[in-house]
Amino acid sequence: GQSLEQPSEVTAVEGAIVQINCTYQTSGFYGLSWYQQHDGGAPTFLSYNALDGLEETGRFSSFLSRSDSYGYLLLQELQMKDSASYFCAVRTGFQKLVFGTGTRLLVSP
Amino acid sequence: NAGVTQTPKFQVLKTGQSMTLQCAQDMNHNSMYWYRQDPGMGLRLIYYSASEGTTDKGEVPNGYNVSRLNKREFSLRLESAAPSQTSVYFCASRDPGELFFGEGSRLTVL
Numbered sequence: 001g002q003s004l005e006q007p008s009e010v011t012a013v014e015g016a017i018v019q020i021n022c023t024y025q026t027s028g029f030y031g032l033s034w035y036q037q038h039d040g041g042a043p044t045f046l047s048y049n050a051l052d053g054l055e056e057t058g059r060f061s062s063f064l065s066r067s068d069s070y071g072y073l074l075l076q077e078l079q080m081k082d083s084a085s086y087f088c089a090v091r092t093g094f095q096k097l098v099f100g101t102g103t104r105l106l107v108s109p
Numbered sequence: 110n111a112g113v114t115q116t117p118k119f120q121v122l123k124t125g126q127s128m129t130l131q132c133a134q135d136m137n138h139n140s141m142y143w144y145r146q147d148p149g150m151g152l153r154l155i156y157y158s159a160s161e162g163t164t165d166k167g168e169v170p171n172g173y174n175v176s177r178l179n180k181r182e183f184s185l186r187l188e189s190a191a192p193s194q195t196s197v198y199f200c201a202s203r204d205p206g207e208l209f210f211g212e213g214s215r216l217t218v219l
Binding site for chain 1: 140142144149150151152153154157159165167168199203206207208209210211212213
């Protein structure tokens with residue numbers, strides 16, 4: 001079976017740094033993606049890691065360790081607009097993407 | 110550039126009724142997907158189509174059928190709706206790196 005684990009909720013204050021972890025057990029692995037979803041909206045792509053290491057895109061960074069079946073999303077200089085749900089997703093095959101259950105991030109002033 | 114367009118955005122059905130969710134993309138992507146999202150369950154893959162003329166089952170295909178009408182369009186059909194199919198349905202298309210999602214179709218089955 002496929003299993004992706006993320007914390008259900010994380011809280012932080014504006015300007016802080018927060019890390020959202022994802023551990024996975026899947027039958028195949030081609031890469032780890034992160035998506036953001038605001039309430040009532042569609043998921044939007046944030047990052048993709050196929051190889052071990054850190055990928056940085058502006059205030060967001062994503063890390064992957066394939067040997068540990070682990071990754072994280074790092075959000076820096078938090079803003080109120082970052083309040084949303086964040087999903088990790090594993091490409092288990094050429095076409096298939098399996099999503100975690102999501103982490104709700106609440107940013108307070 | 111519209112991206113991925115889904116219709117309808119909202120629908121209420123009675124148990125046993127049928128309906129089709131429509132999806133179209135204008136990004137010339139080969140792959141298209143249907144996901145459902147339930148509270149606390151994340152996104153679960155129903156069906157996908159790697160290219161025009163092909164479809165494959167995902168994690169939760171029971172109770173659904175799909176048609177890849179052409180490269181642009183991928184429809185999802187509920188033949189006999191059940192309350193367990195109350196959900197938000199997302200269509201997506203993929204370029205090699207990422208999925209592009211539509212705005213979702215909110216379906217309630219009474």
